[in-house]
Amino acid sequence: xVRQKNRYLLCEIIYIDGRRLHRNLQQRDIYHCxxxxxxxxxxxxxxxxxxxxxxxxxxxxxxxxxxxxxxxxHKMLQSALFFIRKIGQYEAFFNTLHISGTIRTCQKFYVGxxxxxxxxxxxxxxxxxxxKEVKKAISSCVPVEVT
Amino acid sequence: MKVRKTKFSVSKKCYFRIQLEFENEGYKDIGETMFKxxxxxxxxxxxxxxxxxFVDVLKYDPxxxxxxxxxxxRFRVQLHGALTLFNCYENKRCAFRIxxxxxxxxxxxxxxxxxxxxxxxx
Numbered sequence: 001x002v003r004q005k006n007r008y009l010l011c012e013i014i015y016i017d018g019r020r021l022h023r024n025l026q027q028r029d030i031y032h033c034x035x036x037x038x039x040x041x042x043x044x045x046x047x048x049x050x051x052x053x054x055x056x057x058x059x060x061x062x063x064x065x066x067x068x069x070x071x072x073x074h075k076m077l078q079s080a081l082f083f084i085r086k087i088g089q090y091e092a093f094f095n096t097l098h099i100s101g102t103i104r105t106c107q108k109f110y111v112g113x114x115x116x117x118x119x120x121x122x123x124x125x126x127x128x129x130x131x132k133e134v135k136k137a138i139s140s141c142v143p144v145e146v147t
Numbered sequence: 148m149k150v151r152k153t154k155f156s157v158s159k160k161c162y163f164r165i166q167l168e169f170e171n172e173g174y175k176d177i178g179e180t181m182f183k184x185x186x187x188x189x190x191x192x193x194x195x196x197x198x199x200x201f202v203d204v205l206k207y208d209p210x211x212x213x214x215x216x217x218x219x220x221r222f223r224v225q226l227h228g229a230l231t232l233f234n235c236y237e238n239k240r241c242a243f244r245i246x247x248x249x250x251x252x253x254x255x256x257x258x259x260x261x262x263x264x265x266x267x268x269x
Contacts, residue, residue, distance in 0.1 A: 043195030045225065079197065 006053055007074035008106040009067040010098040010113075011081065016091040020063065027058045029088035030065060037080040046080070049073040059110075065094075066106060074099070115141050161223045162205070163216040164247040164255050165230060170240040179207045182214060189233035189243070194225050202226060205252075213246075215255060223248070 013030075015022065034056065039047045050073040057066040069077045081094045098109045118138050125131040167182065177185075183204045191199045201222040207214040218226050230243040247255055 039195070041195045041197050043191065043193045043198060045193050045198075045228075046195055 004053065005071040005101070006068050007071050008100050008103055009069065009074065009077065009081075009096055010100075010106050010110060011065045011067060011094040011096050013063045013065060013087060013092050014095050015063075016093070022088075022090050025088050025090065027056060030058060031056045033084060033087045034067065034077070034081070037084045038077065041080040041083055042076050046073065046076045050077055064097075064110065066103075066110075071101075159220055160250065161218050161220050162249050162252050162255055163218070163226065163230075163245060164258075165214055165216060166244045166246060167212040167214075167236075168242050168244055169236075177209065177212060179204070179209065182207050182209075182212070185233070185236055186214075186216065186230075190226060190229045193229040193232060194222075198222065198225060198229070215252075220250070 013025075031054075035047065035051070035054070038050055042049075050069050052073075053068060053070045054077075055068045057068070058064075059066070067077065078096065078099075081096065084094055085091060097113060098106060100106045100109065118134065118141070122131065122134050122138070125134055167177070167185070186202060186204060187199050190202050201218050203217050205215040205217050216226070227245065227248070230245060233243055234240060246260075247258060249255055
């Protein structure tokens with residue numbers, strides 16, 4: 001039997017109101033939103049093709065979502081994601097960061113991406129305590145060369 | 148060794164000759180706009196808004212409710228499926244009969260199934 005091949009899309013949710021996080025957003029809201037967008041753009045054919053292995057894993061803290069879809073339908077999903085302008089009750093859109101064939105490479109990219117994002121957080125800090133926390137986080141993930 | 152290569156190009160367009168049939172001959176007059184709308188509805192149900200943009204009606208004959216559709220080669224199978232699954236127009240049962248599919252428009256000129264021989268009875 002032939003192996004079922006999948007693609008994993010790592011997407012970032014960007015809210016139009018400028019906030020970084022909405023805690024009320026549930027995983028199933030995102031799932032229904034993606035499914036409805038697929039149904040609208042690609043009809044029953046697109047939904048049937050994608051639903052064989054469509055699943056969504058949300059890492060909510062920094063608003064990152066990992067979407068698994070079968071390899072045949074991943075282009076359909078990509079084009080459908082483009083048209084999403086509302087997720088749940090919030091106006092937001094998806095920004096696709098990375099596409100890969102395994103969860104492992106997806107998570108590798110995710111770790112690297114977060115490392116690159118940390119210095120940007122430093123700029124947004126307002127109090128010295130926050131700055132200290134972020135600096136601590138940066139120093140913990142950058143390897144220190146011992147001379 | 149001399150190798151002979153033959154190339155042939157696949158046409159990127161695909162033409163359908165279809166006819167809309169009603170149960171009990173219910174409807175007679177359907178305009179060109181409504182016919183195109185029905186074709187688009189059929190495609191939209193199965194293939195969504197993106198699929199809808201691939202289909203176009205080239206010519207429509209309101210007398211026999213016959214039309215020639217044009218689509219791209221890649222979308223041929225999906226259009227065939229969408230037309231087959233269409234079954235209702237304003238709560239009247241109907242169906243699209245697909246007479247011919249061709250990659251060349253000139254092939255739709257003749258249809259051997261419609262040819263009648265001038266046989267005189269003796």
